[in-house]
Amino acid sequence: MSEVRRVVRDGLWDNNVVFAQMLGMCPTLATTGSATNGLGMGLATTVVLVCSGVLVSLFRHVIAREVRIAIYVLLMSTVVTLVDMTMNAWLHELHKVLGLFIPLIVVNCAIMGRAESFASKRTPGMAALDGLMMGVGFTLALMVLGGVREAIGQGTLFADASMLLGEHFAFLELRLDSYRGVLLMILPPGGFLALGFLVAARQRMLARARARSLGAEGAVEAGA
Amino acid sequence: MSSNLVAGLRRRPGLLLGAFALGCSALLGAGDLATRAEIRLRQAEDLRHALDQTLSAVPHDNNPAEDTIAVEDAGRAVTVYRARMAGEVHGVAFNWVSEAGYGGPITLTVGIGRDGRIASVRVLSHSETPGLGDKIDVRKSDWIRGFDGRGLDTGTRWGVRKDGGEFDQFAGATITPRAVVAAVHASLKFFAGHRERLLAARAGTAAATLPAAAQPGSPT
Numbered sequence: 001m002s003e004v005r006r007v008v009r010d011g012l013w014d015n016n017v018v019f020a021q022m023l024g025m026c027p028t029l030a031t032t033g034s035a036t037n038g039l040g041m042g043l044a045t046t047v048v049l050v051c052s053g054v055l056v057s058l059f060r061h062v063i064a065r066e067v068r069i070a071i072y073v074l075l076m077s078t079v080v081t082l083v084d085m086t087m088n089a090w091l092h093e094l095h096k097v098l099g100l101f102i103p104l105i106v107v108n109c110a111i112m113g114r115a116e117s118f119a120s121k122r123t124p125g126m127a128a129l130d131g132l133m134m135g136v137g138f139t140l141a142l143m144v145l146g147g148v149r150e151a152i153g154q155g156t157l158f159a160d161a162s163m164l165l166g167e168h169f170a171f172l173e174l175r176l177d178s179y180r181g182v183l184l185m186i187l188p189p190g191g192f193l194a195l196g197f198l199v200a201a202r203q204r205m206l207a208r209a210r211a212r213s214l215g216a217e218g219a220v221e222a223g224a
Numbered sequence: 225m226s227s228n229l230v231a232g233l234r235r236r237p238g239l240l241l242g243a244f245a246l247g248c249s250a251l252l253g254a255g256d257l258a259t260r261a262e263i264r265l266r267q268a269e270d271l272r273h274a275l276d277q278t279l280s281a282v283p284h285d286n287n288p289a290e291d292t293i294a295v296e297d298a299g300r301a302v303t304v305y306r307a308r309m310a311g312e313v314h315g316v317a318f319n320w321v322s323e324a325g326y327g328g329p330i331t332l333t334v335g336i337g338r339d340g341r342i343a344s345v346r347v348l349s350h351s352e353t354p355g356l357g358d359k360i361d362v363r364k365s366d367w368i369r370g371f372d373g374r375g376l377d378t379g380t381r382w383g384v385r386k387d388g389g390e391f392d393q394f395a396g397a398t399i400t401p402r403a404v405v406a407a408v409h410a411s412l413k414f415f416a417g418h419r420e421r422l423l424a425a426r427a428g429t430a431a432a433t434l435p436a437a438a439q440p441g442s443p444t
Binding site (some may be wrong): 033061062063064066067070071074075077078081082085086088089090092100160163183186187 | 230233234235237238240241244245248251252255256258259262263266269351353356363364395396
């Protein structure tokens with residue numbers, strides 16, 4: 001498998017930030033009360049992942065081992081603050097919605113994890129691709145988690161999506177009128193519950209795929 | 225960057241860290257310079273929008289954003305925007321900050337009519353929990369419209385239901401609506417305490433502040 005495909009697969013599925021690496025749990029559990037919030041947090045995190053990955057990769061030959069963590073923290077918080085200011089100035093409407101999430105990105109250890117384990121060893125191009133794919137994988141995971149919690153918790157899906165994405169996306173908003181909802185799912189315990197069940201479902205899928213591939217090998221041997 | 229310099233810095237991690245701190249500070253400074261004016265502009269637009277919303281029920285023919293009066297109340301400096309019709313003040317709007325929010329300060333824009341009743345309240349900014357406390361935002365819920373028409377003389381029980389008041393708390397979030405109810409109540413008291421001065425017919429901007437008598441229950 002080519003390196004690019006490896007990086008794409010890692011980010012989206014094999015090594016997904018939420019479901020496989022179990023990193024960034026704080027923003028994950030805190031902001032997935034709805035699919036829209038998950039999407040918002042994911043998008044903002046993706047931008048920071050790409051920028052910090054490129055920066056760390058560019059300076060990878062300069063950064064001394066002893067102070068690398070401190071320098072990564074410095075670079076990341078700078079990127080987060082710059083993104084915050086830029087959005088406030090030129091994407092003001094989006095900032096009003098996402099503004100809540102941006103400071104939370106600093107506590108996402110997935111960004112530190114990618115800097116340490118990937119960006120510090122690869123070229124800026126690969127680091128950017130890795131940041132993008134990890135970010136997209138993170139966004140998808142947050143949307144699924146938020147969607148599950150929102151659907152069970154209050155019987156809606158993508159509520160207020162038009163506030164985040166603009167009026168054209170109002171069609172995304174679904175609502176079950178007669179459903180009262182299970183509040184627990186919106187509250188923090190619901191985050192843990194939903195995450196646990198989703199991780200279990202993923203593990204089951206992986207186990208089945210493994211069993212199938214073993215079974216297929218067995219059949220080939222038997223036929224030979 | 226020359227390779228000598230790079231190698232030198234690598235041997236002196238402290239210096240390297242310092243260099244990065246300097247570079248990052250410079251970047252942030254540049255970012256601040258580049259965005260500051262634009263952010264001010266956006267905030268002015270937000271203010272105009274908030275005033276439009278909170279004073280829409282008050283008849284006026286002036287621009288409230290330019291007809292301001294500064295009032296000091298128990299250590300809190302409040303800029304009051306006045307809506308006039310033919311020179312007479314028909315209502316005022318001002319920002320009122322509550323420090324009792326769950327995720328940080330909540331800034332409300334409160335519009336009050338001549339009669340001392342709420343014309344309209346809107347949340348200008350807040351950091352409440354998305355999905356729970358953010359129902360105070362009119363774009364997410366009509367809850368905040370429940371204050372319209374209420375005043376100190378309307379027999380309203382100012383509090384959330386849990387505390388024996390008549391305003392709904394949200395499922396899973398009581399602190400946020402409690403803070404907003406208390407802030408609206410306090411803003412009405414502020415209006416009552418400065419009523420004569422706020423409704424004075426004199427047009428234009430008055431910058432002088434009167435030392436206001438501290439009122440019981442007013443936030444500091």
